[in-house]
Amino acid sequence: MAGDPNKLGRASALTVLSAVKPRGVPLLRLLFFVGPHLSPLLKPLQRLSFIHFARWTLVRGLPGQDLRHVHLFFESNFNGTWSQYIDAFSYVVPKHISGIWRWSYGFPGPLPAGPFKAYIAEHEYEADHFYSAYPEASVTMILGALELRRDLDRLRARAPSMSAEAFDDAYRDLLTAHQNHL
Amino acid sequence: MRPFADTALVDRADLQGNILRGYGFAQAAYVLLRVEDERSGRRLIEDLLPRVTNAEPWSAGKPATTLNVALTYAGLRALGVGPDALAGCPEDFRLGMAARAEQLGDTVDHAPERWEAGLGTEAAHVLVMLNAQEEAGLDDALEDLRAKIGAAGLAVVHEQRAALLEGNREHFGFSDGFAQPAIEGDGVIATPGQGTPEEDGEWSELPLGEFILGYEDADRSRATAPSGPLGLNATYMVYRKLHQDVGLFRSLLRRHSGGDPGREELLAAKIVGRWRDGTPIELSPDGSDRERWRAADRINDFRFEGDLDGRRCPIGAHVRRTNPRDALGWHGTRTRRHRMIRRGMPYGPPLAPEATEDDGHDRGLVFVSFCASLSRQFETVQAQWCADGNIFGLGDDKDLLIVGDDRDTAKMTIQGDPPYFLSPQPRLVTVRGGEYLLVPSLAGLATLV
Amino acid sequence: MSDRSGQARALTSFTPIVSGRAGELRAYLRGLPRGPASPLARLLRTHFARWVIIDRLPTDPPDPDRLEQPYLLFTSCIDGEADSYLRELAEQLPGEAETIWSHCRGFPGARDAGAFARWLLDHHVPTSFFVANYPKATVHDVRQSLAAHEQLLRFALDTQGLDAPTRLERFRTAFRV
Numbered sequence: 001m002a003g004d005p006n007k008l009g010r011a012s013a014l015t016v017l018s019a020v021k022p023r024g025v026p027l028l029r030l031l032f033f034v035g036p037h038l039s040p041l042l043k044p045l046q047r048l049s050f051i052h053f054a055r056w057t058l059v060r061g062l063p064g065q066d067l068r069h070v071h072l073f074f075e076s077n078f079n080g081t082w083s084q085y086i087d088a089f090s091y092v093v094p095k096h097i098s099g100i101w102r103w104s105y106g107f108p109g110p111l112p113a114g115p116f117k118a119y120i121a122e123h124e125y126e127a128d129h130f131y132s133a134y135p136e137a138s139v140t141m142i143l144g145a146l147e148l149r150r151d152l153d154r155l156r157a158r159a160p161s162m163s164a165e166a167f168d169d170a171y172r173d174l175l176t177a178h179q180n181h182l
Numbered sequence: 183m184r185p186f187a188d189t190a191l192v193d194r195a196d197l198q199g200n201i202l203r204g205y206g207f208a209q210a211a212y213v214l215l216r217v218e219d220e221r222s223g224r225r226l227i228e229d230l231l232p233r234v235t236n237a238e239p240w241s242a243g244k245p246a247t248t249l250n251v252a253l254t255y256a257g258l259r260a261l262g263v264g265p266d267a268l269a270g271c272p273e274d275f276r277l278g279m280a281a282r283a284e285q286l287g288d289t290v291d292h293a294p295e296r297w298e299a300g301l302g303t304e305a306a307h308v309l310v311m312l313n314a315q316e317e318a319g320l321d322d323a324l325e326d327l328r329a330k331i332g333a334a335g336l337a338v339v340h341e342q343r344a345a346l347l348e349g350n351r352e353h354f355g356f357s358d359g360f361a362q363p364a365i366e367g368d369g370v371i372a373t374p375g376q377g378t379p380e381e382d383g384e385w386s387e388l389p390l391g392e393f394i395l396g397y398e399d400a401d402r403s404r405a406t407a408p409s410g411p412l413g414l415n416a417t418y419m420v421y422r423k424l425h426q427d428v429g430l431f432r433s434l435l436r437r438h439s440g441g442d443p444g445r446e447e448l449l450a451a452k453i454v455g456r457w458r459d460g461t462p463i464e465l466s467p468d469g470s471d472r473e474r475w476r477a478a479d480r481i482n483d484f485r486f487e488g489d490l491d492g493r494r495c496p497i498g499a500h501v502r503r504t505n506p507r508d509a510l511g512w513h514g515t516r517t518r519r520h521r522m523i524r525r526g527m528p529y530g531p532p533l534a535p536e537a538t539e540d541d542g543h544d545r546g547l548v549f550v551s552f553c554a555s556l557s558r559q560f561e562t563v564q565a566q567w568c569a570d571g572n573i574f575g576l577g578d579d580k581d582l583l584i585v586g587d588d589r590d591t592a593k594m595t596i597q598g599d600p601p602y603f604l605s606p607q608p609r610l611v612t613v614r615g616g617e618y619l620l621v622p623s624l625a626g627l628a629t630l631v
Numbered sequence: 632m633s634d635r636s637g638q639a640r641a642l643t644s645f646t647p648i649v650s651g652r653a654g655e656l657r658a659y660l661r662g663l664p665r666g667p668a669s670p671l672a673r674l675l676r677t678h679f680a681r682w683v684i685i686d687r688l689p690t691d692p693p694d695p696d697r698l699e700q701p702y703l704l705f706t707s708c709i710d711g712e713a714d715s716y717l718r719e720l721a722e723q724l725p726g727e728a729e730t731i732w733s734h735c736r737g738f739p740g741a742r743d744a745g746a747f748a749r750w751l752l753d754h755h756v757p758t759s760f761f762v763a764n765y766p767k768a769t770v771h772d773v774r775q776s777l778a779a780h781e782q783l784l785r786f787a788l789d790t791q792g793l794d795a796p797t798r799l800e801r802f803r804t805a806f807r808v
């Protein structure tokens with residue numbers, strides 16, 4: 001089928017491998033261990049709101065082959081263009097990028113964005129088949145819809161016993177609260 | 183090897199005019215030519231070169247007319263530019279606007295198959311731009327140009343005249359053209375709001391290389407450009423003829439305001455993000471007050487951080503989409519690399535003041551912009567910010583002013599308590615055709631002789 | 632080490648490809664229909680998934696590793712447990728699973744769902760850090776919410792400006808209350 005293999009609707013796939021310097025391995029393990037618990041660390045990533053799911057994995061060996069170097073595997077499912085994605089990381093959260101990739105051989109640093117983009121391009125793999133269960137939906141669309149549905153269900157539950165005026169107020173509140181998700 | 187200049191000041195004698203500073207003339211003509219053979223094409227360039235207007239300040243008063251030249255990628259090839267120089271051309275410029283139709287949202291009525299003759303085909307090679315203070319002057323300059331074109335044996339594939347409307351408005355009635363990026367070394371004193379919003383509340387100027395090839399840009403790099411003189415003191419140009427259905431716009435306003443002129447004006451301001459006289463709705467939500475802001479040179483001095491929910495200026499308003507300033511968070515970090523210089527001009531006669539239906543006359547805007555990266559600057563704004571709304575959290579919503587949307591749930595949300603949904607979303611603007619061009623320096627043009 | 636975020640799981644497997652067969656596998660994968668017609672669409676617990684042939688390793692270190700054979704990478708962001716998911720995979724995609732993984736060394740076949748799941752889990756690499764933007768939502772939750780959004784938007788546009796009693800009546804009908 002035609003089209004960019006790393007894209008499906010709004011969804012984009014990024015698959016990256018880099019080799020990690022020996023002294024970086026324990027530091028990365030620590031970072032990954034602590035990471036989920038450091039919400040200030042995760043907040044900017046959440047605000048950027050274009051990552052559906054992402055994972056980092058330290059690969060010490062592959063089935064059937066030992067590796068001299070530990071490799072850092074990164075995969076992301078995001079929305080937006082590849083360029084926007086890397087730019088946002090470089091310009092908005094360079095310290096996060098640095099924190100994770102600084103021990104990868106060849107890493108040029110998050111800024112300027114040009115060389116960082118080139119590094120990612122060199123280290124990325126094109127998906128041979130990429131699937132998304134909801135390719136037309138972006139992260140913000142999904143987050144908005146999840147919240148909206150909760151409130152809509154509440155209104156549906158109340159509706160049978162409401163007067164027209166009471167319903168009108170509640171409906172108006174619903175629209176007002178969710179107007180930027182509609 | 184690409185030459186470069188690392189001073190912030192650009193060589194004004196070498197740079198063509200109307201890029202860093204607008205001429206401010208009332209009349210223009212755009213003549214797009216096809217080069218039949220290299221020799222005759224080069225002869226024309228040679229003929230025109232002494233008349234090309236550069237960016238030097240006018241010490242002896244304004245000239246009656248100006249002349250500038252730009253070329254498409256096909257044009258560079260037709261004039262025999264070698265593969266080495268061409269190899270430096272970025273993909274967006276090389277492919278041309280018509281090939282990018284899908285990305286830009288130029289589909290259905292906007293599709294290149296429906297464009298005016300000559301535009302978007304490989305036949306468009308050389309664009310000659312004439313600006314004039316008076317119509318008579320423009321007529322003369324055009325006559326002169328036609329003689330030269332005839333003598334050189336080239337063919338005109340597209341021609342478009344344009345002229346400022348009364349009060350510097352565009353056809354929908356909005357004051358336009360005064361919001362431009364503040365650029366280092368352009369010789370123009372920046373007013374607050376033109377640059378990039380910074381954390382300290384100030385506005386910083388944009389590096390020259392964001393607009394002029396051969397200079398350092400905001401990523402401390404140089405934009406992709408042809409090698410040699412063609413890639414220095416040059417810029418990429420967007421030429422895009424946009425038809426405007428003024429009657430439809432007026433009837434849309436009427437329909438949604440119940441015939442109340444005050445509400446019509448408010449609705450128009452909500453759609454655009456400015457009142458018709460240019461006052462930003464962000465600064466002046468209840469009514470225009472141009473003098474207050476204009477006098478203090480503050481007509482562009484506003485941010486969106488205090489209005490993230492869009493209650494003053496709707497999140498999808500046109501000026502908010504085309505220059506989000508700090509609305510994407512982290513001050514201007516996410517927007518500063520997507521600015522454009524705009525030098526467009528309206529074309530066609532104004533629609534009669536009370537008409538709410540199209541009268542069949544061709545009218546609209548010749549959209550002209552300059553930048554150092556078509557894909558990062560023009561295309562991002564057009565495709566990601568106007569033909570889509572997701573970056574603003576607006577999902578599929580498109581810019582109501584310039585992008586039509588046939589879906590039955592197409593709308594623009596006017597934020598409020600409760601919100602108002604402007605729906606359906608008719609096609610107010612139709613792309614009639616366009617081109618991507620290179621505007622070389624005078625030295626660059628000299629290599630084409 | 633965490634493969635989980637909320638109810639979502641990250642599945643990552645690297646299976647070695649039999650010598651000389653990577654090209655054929657790539658062609659097969661690239662030829663699969665995409666979107667709702669993808670074989671993976673039958674696995675309703677799949678948010679995102681991909682097959683990627685890894686045929687080279689980074690050459691940046693002074694003594695870079697070299698792959699002895701290419702690997703088939705299969706990753707998936709799923710709802711719930713990996714074991715039951717992989718069994719489902721063998722059951723819902725028997726043909727494709729057989730064709731794809733038969734290119735890999737040691738493949739036990741897809742007919743025995745349990746054996747298939749065990750084999751892939753043997754080749755599973757645990758994730759160090761998994762980030763999910765909506766960790767509590769299943770694929771079903773996401774799809775239902777998107778549908779609810781569409782329905783409410785339509786309703787909001789259709790009933791804008793109507794009086795209160797009419798709107799309530801329409802709401803009751805539209806949302807089957």
